[in-house]
Amino acid sequence: MLTTHNSVVTREFDVIALENKLEVDYNTSISPYIDIEIDGVGDKHGTTYRVWCDHHCLGTFYRLPMDNKWYATPFYSSDKFVATTEAKSFSTHHKAQAHIVSCWKSVE
Numbered sequence: 001m002l003t004t005h006n007s008v009v010t011r012e013f014d015v016i017a018l019e020n021k022l023e024v025d026y027n028t029s030i031s032p033y034i035d036i037e038i039d040g041v042g043d044k045h046g047t048t049y050r051v052w053c054d055h056h057c058l059g060t061f062y063r064l065p066m067d068n069k070w071y072a073t074p075f076y077s078s079d080k081f082v083a084t085t086e087a088k089s090f091s092t093h094h095k096a097q098a099h100i101v102s103c104w105k106s107v108e
Helices: 015-026 093-105
Strands: 002-005 008-011 036-043 046-053 056-064 069-074 088-090
Touching: 015 036, 015 046, 015 093, 036 093, 046 093, 056 093, 069 093, 088 093
Parallel strands: none
Antiparallel strands: 002 008, 036 046, 046 056, 056 069, 069 088
16 A cells, blocks of 8 residues: 655555565564564554564664665673663565574574
8 A cells, every 4th residue: 555645655565465465574484484484563654563582572664755775673791681772774574584683583
C-alpha cells in the first residue's frame, strides 16, 4: 500500500508478511536464527520491529522511508547488556536482524 505524507510517497509494510518471510528464510535446522522471533510495534511514525530470543529482547530495527535503509539497534554489545547503542544502517531487514543476532551471539 502506498501512502503520502508531506509529498513523500512511502510504502507501508505488512508486519505479518515480513514476519512470515523472515521465518521462512531463517527457520532451518542449521540456522543460528532458529529460536529468533520478530514482532512489530507500529504507530503513526512507522513500525519498529523487535528481535526476541526466548523472553529476551535482543534489539530493534526499523526502516526510514527517506533513505530506504534499515537501522538496527542491538541491546547487547562487547560481552554485556547495553541500554543504548548507536543504530547502524543496513540495506535490508535481513542484514539488520543478523547484526542484532550477531551482537547477542558474541555475548554468549
